[in-house]
Amino acid sequence: MASCMASSLFLKHLLLVVALPLLISSTPAPGCHDSIISFGDSLADTGNLLHLSSSDGRPTEAGFLPYGETYFHRPTGRFSDGRLVIDFVAEWLGLPYVAPYYGDDGGRSVADFGKGVNLAVAGATALDAGFFEGRGMGNSFPNESLGVQLGLFKELLPSLCNTSSDCKEFLGKSLVLMGEIGGNDYNYPFLMGSDLEEIQDLVPLVLEEIVSAIRNFPIGCLPVYLTEFQSSDKEEYDPLTGCLNWLNEFSQYHNEQLQRRLDHLRELHPRANIIYVDYYNAALRFYQSPDKFGFDGGILSACCGGGGTYNYNLSALCNSNARVCDDPSSYASWDGIHFTEAAYRWIFKSMADGSCTVPKLDISCPSVAFE
Template sequence: MALHSLMFSLLTVLLVLARTEPVLCDFTSIFSFGDSIADTGNLLCLKSDDHSFRFPYGETYFGHPTGRCSNGRLIVDFMAQSLGLPLLPPYLAQTNGQDFQQGANFAVSGATALDNAFYEERGIHNICTNNSLGIQLGWFKELLPSLCDQSSNCLNFFSRSLFLVGEIGGNDYNHAFLEGRSLEEIRTFVPGVIDAISSAVQMVVEHGAVTVMVPGNFPIGCFSSYLMVFQSSNEEDYDPQTGCLRWLNEFSMNHNHLLQKELDRMRDLHPHVSIIYADYYNAAMRFFRYPLQFGFSEGCLTACCGGGGPYNYNKSLVCGNRGARVCDDPSLYVSWDGMHLTEAAYKAIAYYILQGFKDIPDSSHQYLTFITSKELLQNT
């Protein structure tokens, strides 16, 4: 297994450096957990109505709403397509005889890493869903008997599966921030969120996962919803290059730093497992720093679809509701609805994660490989 992992990792790195097309690997299935960044239709199965179930959601690729919180495909969709796999079916849309042999999506829009009871005790209400990461892991366990019939078969099956644990944790903070809770209080949530993600990684590894990708959080200080809600007259609050709110991005970076430390600990515990940190933060920050170089010619902090105002975001008139304004060409925008990104942005992030990216001025990275050099060494 160690030799196979080494050869696989070396091949991946060579493909990353040599090609500009999506990297094709030998995964035969993907299992995804998370929130609206990855939900391909589970919330649609749980609720009769939500603004994301209405046009113009889904307009670009599918031509109709699918439950995805974007105008088209998500990161997980691009990953599946680049690996030669079908788009992941939402677990809750299963019918009798549904085949999940090529993967399943357990992510639910609005989901938190910590259980809903944690927030209810603090008076923070999740009006979207109570299907936290723990509940999603329970669904995965329910699905196991239909995937593999005994321990050895499961180990063989999951050795060729990619597990995507996240992005998750964003809503643990979003719900609290947007309800007006203090930064000091929300900082106390971070260790518990990291522990919940770590426990999820531990569980899938115990069931046979050998490749687990764990994304970090986005730079929420660049999201139009936050920029609108936390407008400030103090110029020092904003990054002069991007216009993003510094303190909110620093919060995201702190979450990501602690997450990476925990993943380092998990790698020491499981040296046979490739535990990959997917750097969603820096993948997205490229757009806000150099929008023109990525084809985003419109204001990269302005939502394509929303209720007007300086960032085209109005929490009283969100995308999908009557009266919301929609841009003519979403491919020119980073932000779709103020909380989520456009298909064009998600595509660029997926490529960043799967194949790396070329250096751009003042970038601290030249490329990001699918398997990092540290993981390569651990597999030897």
């Protein structure tokens, strides 16, 4: 079974003052966390894109069944059949599911933000849209980048705490999830046909932008990539998993560079308690031993899709007319890009038990959990 290295980062008890280049760690009393603050993309989005789409008239597939069918029994804006890792984290902490920053009417809602706020937006990138436009990669990139999310949190903070001491206490007892962002900086160029060398040149720029906020799964195992880059050359595939070797090698390259940056970050901010998680190997275990995790429906195929070898078709995405599997829990992939609730649960467990976290989570505090 694969060992766990680092591919996603979480800052434990981090007091993040967005207005200042300052990282301060605190140690809250037993109970550990009173709220969750989340930044990211579709892997953490609990409804932001859905509300944004409602306001601008551009519907998102996550606003319709079969999305949400397994747990919520209705679409919630989550890009899965049920809960995400962030939802399992909230449950373990004994906190409500993290409220999306944008309200049901498409504007912001602060009613529940005392227990947490989620600024993650599906499709978000680490680098700003202007960067990609300047590189000649088109003008269709979303405007909810990490920098935008941090700016919104800075604006929101005064409504959550009145004084600097209040803010220090509030943030010191918050679990800040910095991660599940950065993958789209690679996904868009890959699917637009950019070559590997050009995309690899983006890695240091992405890391510079989001040293403390990035994730990278074994993308060579996702149906979207397996479909887009199908090859008759058997040498391009891992004989054990069936995943594309060169794409997973790219993921590993990114992860190695991230680890070096995190080591430097610890040196710069010794008071910040930084815990990071290996999403890559936590997910790779599915593909190496699918039967052990109950994924007997087809480990490389999407549960919901438009047919084809991997049940993924760019022109027939997951929707009410798509071919949906009978049991999503037997699949790791939900729609070819995102995981099923069952897969997210296994990823969460591998983190909660400390097997994929560095350093290992302190089990003396049962309310500590990281994505």
